[in-house]
Amino acid sequence: MKMFVMERRNEIMKLLHDKYRLTVRELSEQVGVSEATLRADLNKMEREGLLTRTHGGAMLNQQSDDDYDTSFYVRERQNREEKSLIAKEAFQLIEEKQCILLDASSTALELARYLNEKMIRLTVVTSGIQTAIELKDNPNVTVILIGGVVTKGSTTMEGTLSVEILDKLNIDILFTSANGFSVENGLTDFNLYEVELKKHMVHKARKIVAVIDHSKIGATSSAPFAYTDQIDVLITNNFIGSDTEQKLVDHNIQVISAL
Template structure:
């Protein structure tokens, strides 16, 4: 079966997390593609800051590895994430069906939902988010099916994506590892990107929950272009030309710390 570039690169990242250093020959034997194809992948991934090329292989970037740890991400900019989540909570109405991704920001929003009596259906790809909400009698939790890998707190791949054909998602609340001027919302986990792309297509409204440290930053792959985003909630005022592009695409912006 032919493997897409995004799938290959996710497998390469998985191998690097396990071994820290790997050769092109080792990767080829693991995932069954040509060494020439893998060299192209590794060069692209190095340009994206995911790894460093070595003679005959690659090593993982330690700072990027730390970025991908959910526990690390959960603690990073926690105050800003809570502020963003509080503003997001104001946008949720009784009896809506909302989507929360597997991000640490969406988990903060889930915690806030537990302090309300809103009757909702919550669809999620986040294991932590599902666990957070599962005992709430007012909320029906739908967990998207798929693959769970070591150290992951999210459902990966598109095996269970068909469940989205049976629900109408009023709002998708999603965070990102980067929100680049060139491409839009981007993430580092290419399996999660696959799911997010499908959800973006189906959701009536897409709201990005992105703290200011992610604005202007790129990551591995794009899951939502500017034209697919309805609203951005962030913690600090946005400068031009980023603000100009948001305005050009009629993206409403909420700033939590605006003076």
């Protein structure tokens, strides 16, 4: 079956994660495209910082390897207390009867858990399977799980069906996290499917709220999905430094410290 470009590139990244270094011939055989097509993919992916070309093949960047190796279940347990504080601050931005959008991040899941404790009527749209499960029995919350493909080891929906559903909705606020945030690069993530979906989420929402624990500040992952100028509010659990905060203020971003 013929793969779309994004599917092919994601498959390349998965194969490199498993083997770290592969030849063009090995990748061509496993992905099912010609070596010429594969070389063009690899060259473009190297320019975008996703991998490093080697003589006759490619290898995974160390940063990308670190990003990929951290599964959702590991991330969910990291900085749990800090994420809980961020969720409480995020809740203050939500009003009755709004339609909010939560990505599939572990921080957004913490916000869903906090919402479950409150008496507030909302429509919650999410790409996160765990987030939808968390809220499904709450009588005050209408949950819309945007569709797509569930891949092995994933807790998020992938594919173009999600975009079709988003186009039919009016979103008041998007709460989104990322593998990294910097003033220069904005919000960045590893999974290329999630990056494309998050770009559409950013486009659809009236307000963009970045919920970022301190470990992500100053880090940069593979690809951006929201530039700094697109963010309205940034909630973090640590002082980010006066210089960085001033740069964010210069970009008209409200900075909230969940301490």
